[in-house]
Amino acid sequence: MRRSLLMLALGVLVLAAGVQAHAQNAKNIVLMVADGASYNAWNMASYYQYGALGSQPYDSFPVKYAVTTYPLTTSTSPTGDSTPQVSYNSASAWSTPPTTDGTYFAGYRYLKQNPTDSAAAATALATGVKTYNNAINYSNSPAGTGTPLVTIAELAKAHGKAAGVVTSVEWSHATPAALGAAHNVDRDNYAAIANEMLTSSTLDVIMGAGSPDYTVNGTAQTGTKDYKFVGGQATWTALQTGTHAGGWTLVESKTAFEALMSGDTPDRVLGTAQVSTTLQQDRGTYAAGEAVYGTAFNSNVPTLTTMTRGALNVLDNDPDGFFLMVEGGAVDWAAHDKQASRAIEEFIDFNNAVQAVITWVNANSNWNETLLIITTDHGNGLPLGPNANTTAFQAIVNNGAGAMPGMKWEVSGHTNELVPLFAKGAGSSLFTGLVDGTDSVRGSYIDNTDVYTVMAEVVPEPATLALVGAGVLLALRRRRR
Numbered sequence: 001m002r003r004s005l006l007m008l009a010l011g012v013l014v015l016a017a018g019v020q021a022h023a024q025n026a027k028n029i030v031l032m033v034a035d036g037a038s039y040n041a042w043n044m045a046s047y048y049q050y051g052a053l054g055s056q057p058y059d060s061f062p063v064k065y066a067v068t069t070y071p072l073t074t075s076t077s078p079t080g081d082s083t084p085q086v087s088y089n090s091a092s093a094w095s096t097p098p099t100t101d102g103t104y105f106a107g108y109r110y111l112k113q114n115p116t117d118s119a120a121a122a123t124a125l126a127t128g129v130k131t132y133n134n135a136i137n138y139s140n141s142p143a144g145t146g147t148p149l150v151t152i153a154e155l156a157k158a159h160g161k162a163a164g165v166v167t168s169v170e171w172s173h174a175t176p177a178a179l180g181a182a183h184n185v186d187r188d189n190y191a192a193i194a195n196e197m198l199t200s201s202t203l204d205v206i207m208g209a210g211s212p213d214y215t216v217n218g219t220a221q222t223g224t225k226d227y228k229f230v231g232g233q234a235t236w237t238a239l240q241t242g243t244h245a246g247g248w249t250l251v252e253s254k255t256a257f258e259a260l261m262s263g264d265t266p267d268r269v270l271g272t273a274q275v276s277t278t279l280q281q282d283r284g285t286y287a288a289g290e291a292v293y294g295t296a297f298n299s300n301v302p303t304l305t306t307m308t309r310g311a312l313n314v315l316d317n318d319p320d321g322f323f324l325m326v327e328g329g330a331v332d333w334a335a336h337d338k339q340a341s342r343a344i345e346e347f348i349d350f351n352n353a354v355q356a357v358i359t360w361v362n363a364n365s366n367w368n369e370t371l372l373i374i375t376t377d378h379g380n381g382l383p384l385g386p387n388a389n390t391t392a393f394q395a396i397v398n399n400g401a402g403a404m405p406g407m408k409w410e411v412s413g414h415t416n417e418l419v420p421l422f423a424k425g426a427g428s429s430l431f432t433g434l435v436d437g438t439d440s441v442r443g444s445y446i447d448n449t450d451v452y453t454v455m456a457e458v459v460p461e462p463a464t465l466a467l468v469g470a471g472v473l474l475a476l477r478r479r480r481r
Contacts, residue, residue, distance in 0.1 A: 093110055
């Protein structure tokens with residue numbers, strides 16, 4: 001029996017070594033997610049910033065694909081069934097016969113049916129496994145309980161790398177939770193998710209909003225304080241008094257965030273900006289049709305760019321490299337609320353963060369050792385041209401740089417449409433071998449689980465028997481095609 005186990009272990013290690021031999025290893029992996037960003041949301045920001053398409057920093061990246069985002073099932077709890085219940089069909093997505101149910105065209109109706117939520121989508125990005133809506137790194141089986149899944153952040157940490165997550169929304173929200181290696185059957189268990197992120201050894205950097213001490217406007221909270229996004233009142237008190245067992249250095253003020261961008265840093269940083277829900281999107285009162293930047297920004301919080309630069313400066317202390325996820329989370333919030341100008345605001349902040357990462361790579365690393373992937377988790381709102389009720393899939397109208405583009409939100413909520421992906425650097429060419437099909441409008445497309453596949457491929461395999469279990473999981477996932 002002992003001999004059989006030894007042979008199995010050796011076989012797994014040989015397989016792992018074989019996979020590693022043909023992979024292009026990446027010292028650093030950066031995944032950037034513009035949450036809830038349909039193709040036209042990217043276009044809206046480009047028109048406002050530049051008055052044209054093609055000028056964003058990622059537009060020149062060598063790898064560009066569309067991505068399917070559908071979940072395994074739209075159930076909000078584990079059903080135990082591994083048979084996919086949702087898919088994407090190009091002909092249905094672009095179908096133009098008119099309807100009589102208020103969705104105007106058949107394609108609009110198709111795209112608003114059975115979308116993923118951010119939890120299932122982020123789980124697919126983090127683990128390579130499609131699952132039910134609501135899941136934070138849990139599979140759909142067995143029924144009622146699910147099974148926790150190994151994540152890219154855990155894999156990176158197992159190989160000695162640092163890991164971090166940055167977001168413009170509460171840091172225990174679905175996307176940072178999943179890419180931050182939390183595991184929970186329900187995304188709404190915020191306190192439990194926050195505490196797992198804090199007590200696990202996986203993360204070295206966590207940054208986002210969610211402070212119970214401040215309002216959406218960045219003013220001191222005088223009403224009832226909500227501690228769930230930071231793990232509960234006892235956890236927050238321990239963090240603020242420096243007695244939390246996780247050894248975190250808590251950073252709250254804008255000045256403290258800015259100080260992280262250069263010089264020496266603490267080993268483990270929890271950045272919780274002085275605002276409750278989002279850095280900017282949820283502030284004040286939104287007036288329909290307001291101009292971009294028409295309402296004063298919260299002045300006491302860092303930008304997503306500042307957070308990103310600070311996170312990079314902390315994580316690059318590790319000589320083995322790092323995994324970092326940066327989320328423009330409030331793009332999704334603005335789309336949910338049909339706030340066109342604030343969606344553009346949030347996208348510009350995201351685009352500036354992308355440029356900050358590119359600048360860091362050029363100054364401190366190189367594209368042979370760093371992989372940068374830019375995408376989203378799903379579409380939201382189906383933004384189209386202003387006359388899209390009568391002209392099927394009308395394009396956004398470009399009104400020039402600094403002017404609001406002509407558009408309207410065609411549906412409410414998430415969509416099952418294809419979304420874009422851009423990639424550059426170590427291992428980015430691996431996406432070419434993962435193409436699932438060709439869309440009549442967007443061209444070649446891959447699946448959101450392929451983001452994990454590529455990231456896992458470029459992380460060198462752990463070469464110890466103690467990590468054979470993770471190696472087996474990876475080998476199985478890579479053989480799915």
